Amino acid sequence: xxxxxxxxxxxxxxxxxxxxxxxxxxxxxxxxxxxxxxxxxxxxxxxxxxxxxxxxxxxxxxxxxxxxxxxxxxxxxxxxxxxxxxxxxxxxxxxxxxxxxxxxxxxxxxxxxxxxxxxxxxxxxxxxxxxxxxxxxxxxxxxxxxx
Amino acid sequence: xxxxxxxxxxxxxxxxxxxxxxxxxxxxxxxxxxxxxxxxxxxxxxxxxxxxxxxxxxxxxxxxxxxxxxxxxxxxxxxxxxxxxxxxxxxxxxxxxxxxxxxxxxxxxxxxxxxxxxxxxxxxxxxxxxxxxxxxxxxxxxxxxxx
Numbered sequence: 001x002x003x004x005x006x007x008x009x010x011x012x013x014x015x016x017x018x019x020x021x022x023x024x025x026x027x028x029x030x031x032x033x034x035x036x037x038x039x040x041x042x043x044x045x046x047x048x049x050x051x052x053x054x055x056x057x058x059x060x061x062x063x064x065x066x067x068x069x070x071x072x073x074x075x076x077x078x079x080x081x082x083x084x085x086x087x088x089x090x091x092x093x094x095x096x097x098x099x100x101x102x103x104x105x106x107x108x109x110x111x112x113x114x115x116x117x118x119x120x121x122x123x124x125x126x127x128x129x130x131x132x133x134x135x136x137x138x139x140x141x142x143x144x145x146x147x
Numbered sequence: 148x149x150x151x152x153x154x155x156x157x158x159x160x161x162x163x164x165x166x167x168x169x170x171x172x173x174x175x176x177x178x179x180x181x182x183x184x185x186x187x188x189x190x191x192x193x194x195x196x197x198x199x200x201x202x203x204x205x206x207x208x209x210x211x212x213x214x215x216x217x218x219x220x221x222x223x224x225x226x227x228x229x230x231x232x233x234x235x236x237x238x239x240x241x242x243x244x245x246x247x248x249x250x251x252x253x254x255x256x257x258x259x260x261x262x263x264x265x266x267x268x269x270x271x272x273x274x275x276x277x278x279x280x281x282x283x284x285x286x287x288x289x290x291x292x293x294x
Contacts, residue, residue: 008280014264015284028279045231063264066231071264072253073223080220084192084213090273092281097255097266104262106219107254108244115251117210117218119244122162126237132175133155134239137162 005029005037007074010046010063014071018060019052046070075104152176152184154221157193157210161218165207166199193217222251 046067049059082091193214196206
């Protein structure tokens with residue numbers, strides 16, 4: 001993804017700012033960089049283009065299903081950021097779910113308990129291998145057992 | 148944070164690869180860039196240095212409480228990535244919690260239900276303001292109501 005523009009772009013599109021011009025103004029990002037990031041997000045399957053005008057030809061951006069599934073994770077990241085470095089004046093946004101207040105947090109799919117670094121266990125999976133990015137992690141962190 | 152090395156570094160340290168040399172070999176990252184990213188993570192309060200040798204002076208890296216709280220979010224991001232682009236051979240890692248299998252997912256802190264883009268609602272918070280990065284989002288996405 002390259003840098004932290006991608007999550008901000010996805011956030012804006014989720015919130016309904018889905019046109020190039022609006023994104024450029026909202027984010028204060030250069031038009032070249034915004035065009036590159038939008039292309040990357042389309043190529044990576046997180047965004048689709050949808051024409052909203054023929055003359056002139058203009059697209060708006062919509063989240064793909066993969067992009068939509070990223071939204072709650074970005075929300076959990078936002079809540080984490082606000083918890084550890086609350087901006088002056090309080091959090092910029094609040095989350096709601098159904099009719100109640102909600103802090104997005106990561107939980108176990110099986111039992112529903114919140115997960116922490118202390119309770120989450122990572123084990124090697126079938127696709128693990130020693131390669132750049134995971135050169136040692138299999139042997140060191142998992143004691144050489146890859147299965 | 149700059150780029151996507153930061154989450155990989157945090158992952159490795161969570162998994163017990165906490166020394167500079169190990170991180171350099173595991174990630175296949177240049178030593179200069181690794182040193183910069185580690186400094187950034189310390190400055191941003193995600194990592195602490197802890198000496199493990201006096202002669203020569205050597206530090207290992209440990210997660211701060213803020214860094215630890217990021218671990219489940221990174222796990223949810225990993226699970227999302229594996230769901231949408233499973234590597235050949237299957238997922239590189241599997242998650243466990245207590246004694247059962249677990250897919251880290253984002254849920255509502257109040258009712259425990261999994262959150263989706265369709266059910267999560269974002270409202271303006273007390274600290275919201277129009278500034279680069281959020282120039283339009285308050286007025287457009289929230290209809291001009293900032294509270």
